[in-house]
Structures are given as structure tokens and as C-alpha cells.
Amino acid sequence: MRPCVVGIGGAGGKILKQFLHNEDVSLEVYQFGMPLAFGNVKGVWLESAIQDAEDQSFYGDLSQGNYPGYLICHGLVDSKPLTNSYIMATYGLNLKARGYDRRAEYLKAVFEIFEYDSDLKAMSSKEFKDYKNPLSGYMWMLGIRHFVDITKGKYDASGSNTGLKAQRSSDGLKSSVSKGLMAIRRLGIGEGQKPSKLCDSILFLASLGGGTGTGFINPITSYVREENADFPIFAMGILTEKGSDDRHAPEGKRDLGAIIAMHDLLTKESGMGIDALLPVDNQILVEKYGKDFSAMDSYIYRSLKPLLDSRDYPGFHLQDDAQAIRGIFREVDDSRASSAEREKEKQYPPVLVPCYHAQRDYVGSIDTLVEGALGKPGDLFPLGKDGRLFPCDPAKADRALIFTRGFFSAEEIMEAVQKRIYLPKSKIKIYRKLGDSKNEDMLILLRNPYGGTSGEHVRKGTLEWRLYDVITQAIDYIDNNKTNILDFDYKPITTKMLENYFYGKNGLRDELIRSKERLENGDRQIFSKPLYIFKGATPSVPTAQDACKVGPAATGLNEARLKEIVKTELKEILTSDECVDKIKRIINS
Amino acid sequence: MSLPRYEISLLMLLLALMVIGLLSYQTYIWRIENIVRRTSGRPFQKKDLKRAIKIPQGSNFNTMMLISWNLFLIALAFLYFLTPGIFPAWNFFRFPQVASESFGLAIMGVMILIPGFVVSLHVPQVYGYYLISKWLKELILLTPLLLIVSILCSVHLGIVYPRIDSIIWNTGYVTLFVSLVLLILPIVLGFGEEMR
Numbered sequence: 001m002r003p004c005v006v007g008i009g010g011a012g013g014k015i016l017k018q019f020l021h022n023e024d025v026s027l028e029v030y031q032f033g034m035p036l037a038f039g040n041v042k043g044v045w046l047e048s049a050i051q052d053a054e055d056q057s058f059y060g061d062l063s064q065g066n067y068p069g070y071l072i073c074h075g076l077v078d079s080k081p082l083t084n085s086y087i088m089a090t091y092g093l094n095l096k097a098r099g100y101d102r103r104a105e106y107l108k109a110v111f112e113i114f115e116y117d118s119d120l121k122a123m124s125s126k127e128f129k130d131y132k133n134p135l136s137g138y139m140w141m142l143g144i145r146h147f148v149d150i151t152k153g154k155y156d157a158s159g160s161n162t163g164l165k166a167q168r169s170s171d172g173l174k175s176s177v178s179k180g181l182m183a184i185r186r187l188g189i190g191e192g193q194k195p196s197k198l199c200d201s202i203l204f205l206a207s208l209g210g211g212t213g214t215g216f217i218n219p220i221t222s223y224v225r226e227e228n229a230d231f232p233i234f235a236m237g238i239l240t241e242k243g244s245d246d247r248h249a250p251e252g253k254r255d256l257g258a259i260i261a262m263h264d265l266l267t268k269e270s271g272m273g274i275d276a277l278l279p280v281d282n283q284i285l286v287e288k289y290g291k292d293f294s295a296m297d298s299y300i301y302r303s304l305k306p307l308l309d310s311r312d313y314p315g316f317h318l319q320d321d322a323q324a325i326r327g328i329f330r331e332v333d334d335s336r337a338s339s340a341e342r343e344k345e346k347q348y349p350p351v352l353v354p355c356y357h358a359q360r361d362y363v364g365s366i367d368t369l370v371e372g373a374l375g376k377p378g379d380l381f382p383l384g385k386d387g388r389l390f391p392c393d394p395a396k397a398d399r400a401l402i403f404t405r406g407f408f409s410a411e412e413i414m415e416a417v418q419k420r421i422y423l424p425k426s427k428i429k430i431y432r433k434l435g436d437s438k439n440e441d442m443l444i445l446l447r448n449p450y451g452g453t454s455g456e457h458v459r460k461g462t463l464e465w466r467l468y469d470v471i472t473q474a475i476d477y478i479d480n481n482k483t484n485i486l487d488f489d490y491k492p493i494t495t496k497m498l499e500n501y502f503y504g505k506n507g508l509r510d511e512l513i514r515s516k517e518r519l520e521n522g523d524r525q526i527f528s529k530p531l532y533i534f535k536g537a538t539p540s541v542p543t544a545q546d547a548c549k550v551g552p553a554a555t556g557l558n559e560a561r562l563k564e565i566v567k568t569e570l571k572e573i574l575t576s577d578e579c580v581d582k583i584k585r586i587i588n589s
Numbered sequence: 590m591s592l593p594r595y596e597i598s599l600l601m602l603l604l605a606l607m608v609i610g611l612l613s614y615q616t617y618i619w620r621i622e623n624i625v626r627r628t629s630g631r632p633f634q635k636k637d638l639k640r641a642i643k644i645p646q647g648s649n650f651n652t653m654m655l656i657s658w659n660l661f662l663i664a665l666a667f668l669y670f671l672t673p674g675i676f677p678a679w680n681f682f683r684f685p686q687v688a689s690e691s692f693g694l695a696i697m698g699v700m701i702l703i704p705g706f707v708v709s710l711h712v713p714q715v716y717g718y719y720l721i722s723k724w725l726k727e728l729i730l731l732t733p734l735l736l737i738v739s740i741l742c743s744v745h746l747g748i749v750y751p752r753i754d755s756i757i758w759n760t761g762y763v764t765l766f767v768s769l770v771l772l773i774l775p776i777v778l779g780f781g782e783e784m785r
Contacts, residue, residue, distance in 0.1 A: 024647020025726045033648025040645065314625065314633035314641040362785055409628040434625065434642050436720040437782040 001307060001320045003234070004147040004199035005043035006220075008206040009213030010052060011238060013045040013070065014293070015205045017058050018301035020068045034067065039308030042147040042199050045070040046139050046220075048097065048212045062143060071143040073216065076134045083124045083134060085574050085583055087113065090120075092491035095135060096587060102249045104257035105485070105498060105533065107215025108264070111136065111222075112534040136219035144220070149198035150228050201232035201322035204274070205300075207282075208237040209249070210257015218264050221273050229271035232326040234278060236300070236354075237261065239390070239470065241282040252477030259474045259512065267530040269347050276329045276352045278445070279390040281466060287384025303356035303389060306403035306443040309433040320403075320431045328401060328429055329447070348525070350447050352401075353463065355394065357387040358441035366408055369442045370416040377420065380461025387444075392463040393456075394421050397446035405433045406440025417444070451524035457516075464519045467526065471512050471519070478502055478509050501533040596675045599762055603665070603769060610773035613780035614715055620783050643717040650726050653733065654713035654772075660736040661768055662705040663698050667743035668761050671697070672750045681747070694744060719779040729775070732768045739764040 007016025020043045022035040037043070044062060047053045053061075053070045060066025063075060074096045077084050084095045093110050113120055114133045121132055131137030202224065206213025217235050224231055240254045265277050285296040312319055329350055357372030364372075374394040375386030383391060394400075400423055402413055410430050417428055450456070450463040457468035478485070485502060486495050502508050508531055515526050573579055622638055671694075673680045687693050742761030746754060 022647075023645075023723065024649045025653070025723070025730055027649050027653075027730075031649060032652045036645055036647040311642060311644065313629055313631075314637040315629070315631045317641070407624045407628050410630055434621075437621075437779065438720065 001201060001322045001325060002040055002199050002310070003201040003203035003232075003308070003322065004144055005041050005203045005205060006144055007043065007045045008204060008216045009047065009211050010049070011207035011209070012205045012213045013047060013052075013056075013059070015238075015297045015300050016043050016045055016068075018297050019043055019205075019304075020058075038305060039310055040197075041308055043068060044143045044147070046073055046143060046212070046216060047071075048073045071139060073135050073139060073212070075142075076128060076131070076138040080127050080134075081580065081583060082574060083120065083127050085579075086120060086123055086570075088583075090117075090491060091494045092489050093494065094587075102210035102253050102257050103488075104210040104214045104260040105501065107212070107219075108260065109494060109498070109533045111215070111219040112532060116534045133219065133223070136216070136223045139216070140220055140223040144202065144224075147199050148202060148231070149200055150224070150231050201234065201326075204233070204235040206235070206237060207240060208258035208261045208279075209240040209254045210260070213237075214257050214261040217261070218268065218273060221268075225272055230323070230326075232322040233274045234276050235265060235274045236278040236280060236304075237265070238280045238282055238300075239466075241286045250477070252473045253481070255470045255473040256477045259470055260508070263508075263511070263527050263531065266348055266351070267527050268349065270330065270349070274349050275326045276349050278352050278354050280354065281383070281390045284383045284389060284391070287382065299356075300389075302358065302441075303354055303387075303443055306356075306405050306431075306433060306441055309403075309405055311405075311434040313432045313434060316432065325401070328399070331399065333398065348527075351450075351463075352445040352447055353392045353397075353449050354389045355387045355444040355446060356389065356441065358439055361406060361435060361438060361440045366412050366416045367419070369404075369406075369440065370420055370444075373442050373444050374420050380459070383461065390463065391461050391466040392446060392449040393459075393461070394444075394446055394449055396452060396463075397421060397423065397449040398427065399423070399447035400428045401431065401445040401447070402428065403431045403433065403443040403445075404440070405442075406435040408432065408440075421446075448524065450526075451522050454520060454522040456522060457519045464522075468516060468519045471516050475509060475512050475516075478512075497533050501531065507531070596669070596758075596762075599766075600669060600675075603766065606766075606769050606773060610776050613773070613777050614718075617776070617780045617783050618718065639718065644720060646716055646721060646726070650716075650721075650729075651713055653730060654716060655709050657729070657732040657736065657768070657772060658709050658712050659702055659705045660733055660740070661765070661772065662708065663701050664736045664739040664743065664761075664765050664768070666697070666701045667694075667740055667747075668758070668765060671743050671747045674746075674750075674753060682750075694747070716775055719775045721775045725775060725778070729771050732771045735764040735768045735771075739768070 005016055005019045007013045007019075019041055020035070020037045023038060024033070024036040045053075045059050045068070047070050050072055053059065053072060059068050059070040062069025062071045077095045087093050087095060087110075091109070091113055093106065093113070095110065097106065111133065114124065115121075124134060125132060128134045128137070131141070204217045204220075206217055208214050217237075221233055221235075224233060237258075239258050240251075242251055244250065262277070262279075265274055268274065280300060282296070285299060288299065289295040307320070318324070329352065355373040357369055359369060359372065371386075373387040375388060377395070379385070380391065380393055388394070400417060400421055402417055404413060410432065413430050413432070414425060414428060417423075418425070421428075450467075456462045456464040459465055482503070486498055488495075490498065500507060511528070511531060514528065518526055518528075618635075618639070621642060622635060625633075625638055669675050670679060671681045673682050681693070681697055682688050687696055690696060739761045742757045742764070745757055746761070
């Protein structure tokens with residue numbers, strides 16, 4: 001498996017740095033090749049805060065052809081302000097917001113309006129050529145697509161694509177972006193290099209604290225899915241630690257962001273969203289490393305190395321092909337009691353809890369390796385004593401994928417794992433990689449290790465317990481911070497829709513209360529259905545267009561004529577120098 | 590013909606080091622093959638194993654290794670075969686037409702590179718079988734510099750011949766020796782890890 005690792009937001013960028021760390025030596029005079037990352041992975045950092053991107057030296061500007069590179073999410077919006085002006089005027093949202101202040105709903109709303117506002121869609125397509133959405137489209141087409149082997153859909157044999165061609169021909173960006181892209185192609189994948197050298201999957205890395213990382217996974221995934229419904233996409237979401245963080249964002253606010261993100265990620269149907277969510281609890285890493293964030297990032301990276309290592313046992317080199325692994329992730333049990341349960345399992349992406357342990361190869365055995373990763377039976381708390389990266393009871397997993405590096409026979413691995421998690425052989429998949437004669441390590445991905453028994457939400461160290469806590473905190477925040485949530489710089493229509501989304505009948509609050517009940521009852525389906533801000537909250541949601549409608553009787557004009565007049569007026573106002581100056585001043589301030 | 594025993598013993602030491610490197614490599618591969626055969630559960634050929642254990646080391650490192658091994662051969666030949674002091678019957682000065690050419694030394698260097706090319710096709714890829722840490726890779730980057738010092742020492746000795754400067758010769762040898770140690774260090778360390 002060779003993923004394109006996409007770090008989103010501040011935390012995503014820092015963790016990605018570990019993945020893209022150059023294993024080759026650097027020569028001052030001349031570089032003979034591209035930086036070499038472990039497992040030959042490629043990666044890109046997507047960030048919304050320009051200052052954060054410019055205040056570091058590891059990444060260069062990807063649009064200028066630098067690798068490893070960062071891409072500013074709203075890079076395309078800078079030179080073309082019309083769509084953003086419309087969004088600011090109509091919704092009070094800003095595509096160029098610098099960081100999202102842990103408001104997961106902000107980015108969710110930004111992306112949804114592109115789905116449901118047809119005027120906006122048309123305006124964006126006109127202004128940004130082939131992009132329906134100038135944020136996610138830009139990040140996918142210019143940031144990620146060049147590194148992945150996505151051969152179906154619009155991708156043609158020459159390695160170009162329609163969107164890219166359109167982009168190359170667009171006047172404003174041609175000089176910098178196209179040149180940069182060509183440079184990346186030459187540097188990154190080489191002219192005429194076989195597609196197999198490209199990445200076979202995407203792995204998103206993001207904090208689930210409610211900021212950039214939380215908001216961008218789903219929209220980019222949607223864009224990828226328009227091209228290819230089967231391309232393997234995985235997301236590693238990092239739940240922030242308990243208590244106050246460095247930016248003094250309250251736990252409830254961060255938990256609300258996390259739960260909105262998890263809800264959205266885990267309620268997208270197969271072929272529409274990600275293929276699996278790998279949750280990591282920062283609280284566990286805090287227990288292990290205190291507040292040493294660099295050590296935490298390094299640990300997350302190391303824990304995925306068995307997955308990324310390309311040194312398969314001889315004759316097993318196809319074992320961890322990303323498509324094959326995706327298939328295992330989404331396998332359904334025919335033995336499940338009801339077909340409805342089977343259908344749900346098939347429909348929504350699974351949760352895969354990573355558990356990792358490493359040891360010197362002359363210390364311990366395969367049993368100590370498994371125990372180091374999964375902990376001792378029944379010993380789930382306190383956290384951080386073993387290799388579980390998210391609280392869970394390993395015995396509840398319905399599948400286990402074992403990635404080892406070391407010299408072990410498949411039989412001894414199977415025996416050691418079965419001793420601990422009691423799964424039948426058919427539900428344990430083993431992927432062996434060769435050791436390096438120094439260390440041996442093991443990554444176990446436990447699929448859906450929760451549910452089946454009621455009352456588990458009170459048993460410390462279970463997944464139900466941690467999620468129950470996160471949901472409780474989120475509900476508390478929703479209940480006690482209505483003003484903070486709604487009284488932002490939004491326009492009335494956005495405030496109204498957000499109110500519906502958070503507090504309306506069958507809105508997020510109601511859904512979270514039901515989720516808590518499901519956790520209490522031991523249901524395997526924690527979230528039941530997708531929720532939208534601008535669609536579905538109430539049946540008669542007025543759109544921006546509806547809100548501006550004026551009856552013909554009141555004006556003496558017909559609707560089409562009225563529309564024409566408003567459009568002309570708006571266009572004149574928005575393109576006038578005075579307006580552009582004002583917008584610039586607002587943005588700069 | 591009497592051979593200077595001191596320089597010849599030092600040459601033997603270099604050869605011994607190379608043999609140690611070769612044996613370490615062979616034993617390492619043999620041990621890995623045994624362990625993998627024991628645990629694999631599936632038959633395989635040795636070439637499959639070699640393909641499987643290969644770790645990409647990076648273009649910069651590979652290029653530097655290629656350069657280093659070629660420089661090593663040149664430095665070795667220059668130190669022992671440039672002047673008649675060590676091998677009176679086998680040295681550069683036995684070919685006066687070439688030796689008196691303006692680019693005589695360069696011609697000698699190119700002649701050495703012909704067998705060196707064959708060696709460099711095989712030797713650097715051996716490093717692909719070892720996990721080499723970044724600090725070790727950076728340490729090995731010193732090799733070309735040391736070898737250039739060794740070559741310059743030999744060239745100096747060739748220029749001042751028949752005058753003999755043992756300090757310069759020893760400097761040339763020490764840099765050559767250290768270079769060889771650095772070049773085989775990943776192989777020996779890998780073997781050591783495997784033996785533990």
C-alpha cells in the first residue's frame with residue numbers, strides 16, 4: 001500500500017512532516033532525485049492559514065513546483081473575488097477565512113452552499129472554469145491528483161485531465177500554477193514513469209478539533225468520488241485531548257467539532273465518502289508523552305510504518321494492495337442476524353482502531369508484541385499503558401488486520417492474536433513484512449471494536465465510553481452556547497439554517513441524544529443518517545434565492561425581468577472599483 | 590625483486606577488510622534467507638528474497654556510493670601503482686608514453702574506471718539490503734572527500750618521484766583505509782545486528 005498522505009490543517013501538516021521526512025542524504029550542491037520518504041509515499045499539506053504555511057521551512061509552495069509542498073486551500077479565490085463576494089453578501093461566510101476557529105459547522109456550511117445554491121454553482125463554474133467548488137476542487141486537482149494512480153473517469157492516458165487542461169488554459173493562473181505543476185510532475189512522478197509508481201490510495205491526516213482538518217476531508221472526498229467511486233480513501237482523525245488545549249478552546253467546542261466530523265465521515269454511503277476512519281485519541285498520546293507534541297506525531301507515524309513498509313515476504317508482494325485492503329475493510333458478515341444490519345454494515349464506512357507495539361527483536365516474543373499492542377485481557381484502563389491509539393475493547397472487534405515487521409510465521413501470529421481477541425481465523429488477516437534485524441513491530445487494525453453489549457458506555461477504556469463522553473460534552477456545548485454558535489457574522493439565512501441544524505427537530509442535538517442511547521444499548525450503528533445544514537433540516541428550507549424573491553404584484557414586474565435587473569445591478573456593484581476596494585479593506589482588516 | 594613489506598602488509602589489511610565486508614554480506618543474506626524460509630510457508634527463489642528485502646536508499650546516496658567506489662579504486666591504484674616504489678614491475682611509470690602525456694594521470698584514472706564500472710554496477714546495490722540510518726549515510730558522505738585527499742597525496746608522490754615522502758604516503762593510506770571502513774560499515778553493522 002502506497003498512499004498519498006494528505007495532511008490537513010496545522011496538526012495534519014505536523015504529522016505529515018514525519019511521513020515525508022527525507023530518508024536520503026541531502027547534498028548541498030545538487031540533488032540527484034526527489035526526496036525519499038519511507039514506503040515511497042507522497043504527500044501534500046493543505047492549510048488555510050497562509051501565515052502558518054509561510055512560517056515554516058519544511059514545505060514549499062506546491063503551486064510553485066516545490067516538494068514537499070503546501071497548498072493554501074483558498075489559493076484560487078485570491079485572484080477571483082466574485083464568488084466569494086456573493087457568498088459573503090448572501091451567507092456571511094468567507095471562503096478565505098484564515099483558519100476556522102474550531103467551528104466545524106463553518107466549513108460544512110461553506111461546502112454545502114455549493115451543493116444547494118444553483119446560482120452560486122453557476123457563478124463558481126463560470127468564474128473558476130471547471131470547478132464547481134473553488135476550494136475542494138482546487139485542492140484535489142492541483143494538490144493531490146498528481147500523486148495518485150486514479151485512472152478511471154476523466155483521467156486520460158497521457159496523464160492529464162480535463163480539469164487540469166482547463167486550469168492550464170486559464171489566463172490568470174497559467175504563469176505560476178501551470179509552471180509549478182509541470183515542475184512537480186517532472187520532479188514527483190517523472191516523465192513517462194509507470195502509473196504504478198503513483199500512490200494507490202489516499203490517507204487523510206487531520207485533527208478532529210473542528211478547524212481546517214475537520215472540515216476538508218469530506219468535501220475533497222466528494223470531489224474524488226465524482227471521478228472514481230472505488231478509489232481507496234482512508235482518514236486518520238485525531239481526537240483532541242481532554243481539558244483545555246494550547247489555544248484555550250473549550251473541550252466541548254472541540255468535541256462538537258469532532259463529533260460533527262465523525263458523524264459526517266461515518267454516515268456517507270459506500271462510494272460516496274471515505275472507506276474507513278482510523279481514530280486516534282490524543283488523550284492516550286498525552287498519557288504516553290505528556291505535552292511533547294513532536295513525540296506524539298512521531299508515534300503516530302511509527303505506528304503506521306508496518307502498513308506502509310513495502311518489504312513484503314517473498315511471494316506476497318500483492319498482499320497489501322490498497323484495493324484489496326479496502327475490500328477487507330468493507331467485508332460484511334453473512335452470519336449477521338438481520339439483513340438490515342448487514343445492509344447498514346455494508347453501507348457505512350467502518351471504524352478501524354489502530355493498535356501498535358514495537359520491540360527490539362531479541363527482546364520478547366510474538367506474544368509480547370501482541371500484548372503490547374492490544375493490552376492485557378480486561379485491562380482497558382488507565383489509557384496509554386498499551387498500544388491502543390483509541391480506547392476500545394479489542395475483544396469486540398469483528399475483524400482484525402495484522403501488519404507485522406519481523407520474522408514470524410503466519411501460524412504463530414494467528415495463534416498469538418487469537419489468544420487475545422478470540423476471532424475465527426477467517427476474520428483475521430495477516431500482512432507480513434520483512435524485519436530489519438533490529439526491531440520488530442506490529443500494527444493491528446481492529447474493525448468496529450464496540451457494540452453488542454449494553455452498558456459499555458460506563459466501562460472505562462471502551463470505545464463506547466470515550467464516544468459517549470465526547471457526545472455528552474458536545475451536547476452540553478450546544479445547550480450552553482447557543483449565542484456563541486449562532487451569533488457570529490452570519491447572514492440571517494445562515495443563522496436560520498444553523499439553528500435548524502443544531503436545535504431543530506431531528507437536528508444534530510436530537511441525533512446526538514439518540515446516538516447516546518444507541519451507545520447505552522450497545523448498538524453497532526452509532527450514527528443513523530447524514531445531516532445537512534442547508535438541506536433536510538426542515539422540509540421547507542428557504543434558499544437564498546427564495547429569501548430574495550419579491551412577488552410580481554408588489555413590483556409590477558414579472559419575475560424573470562426582476563431577476564435580470566437584480567443580476568445586472570449586483571454585477572455592476574460587485575465589479576465596481578469602489579466595491580472591490582471595500583472588500584479588500586474588509587479582508588485585510 | 591624485493592617488495593617493501595610495510596606497504597604490502599597494509600595492502601593486505603585493505604584486502605582483509607574487503608574480504609570481511611564480502612563475508613559479512615554473504616552471511617547476512619544467508620541468515621536472512623534461512624529465517625525467511627523457516628517462517629515464510631511458501632517456496633521462493635533467492636532472487637525473490639533479494640527483491641523483497643530491498644530498501645530504497647535514495648538517489649543522492651546511491652550516486653555518492655557509485656562515485657565513492659570508483660574513487661576508491663582510483664585511489665587504491667594511484668597509491669600502489671603510480672610510482673615504482675612498491676611494485677617496480679607493475680606501475681604507471683612502466684608506460685613512459687602515457688606517463689609523460691599532459692593528461693597521463695587522467696588516462697590512468699579512466700583505465701581504472703573500466704573495471705571500476707563493472708564493480709560499481711554491483712557493489713552499491715548491496716546497500717539496498719540494509720537499513721542504513723540517516724546519520725550513517727551522512728557519515729559515509731565523507732568518503733569522497735577522504736578519497737580525493739588520498740588521490741592528491743598519490744599524485745604528489747608521483748610528481749616528486751623519485752623523492753619519497755612517507756608522511757604523504759601514510760596520509761594517503763590512512764584516508765584510503767578510513768574510506769574503506771566507512772564504505773563497508775553499513776554491511777558490517779547490518780551483519781552485527783543480524784548476528785545478535
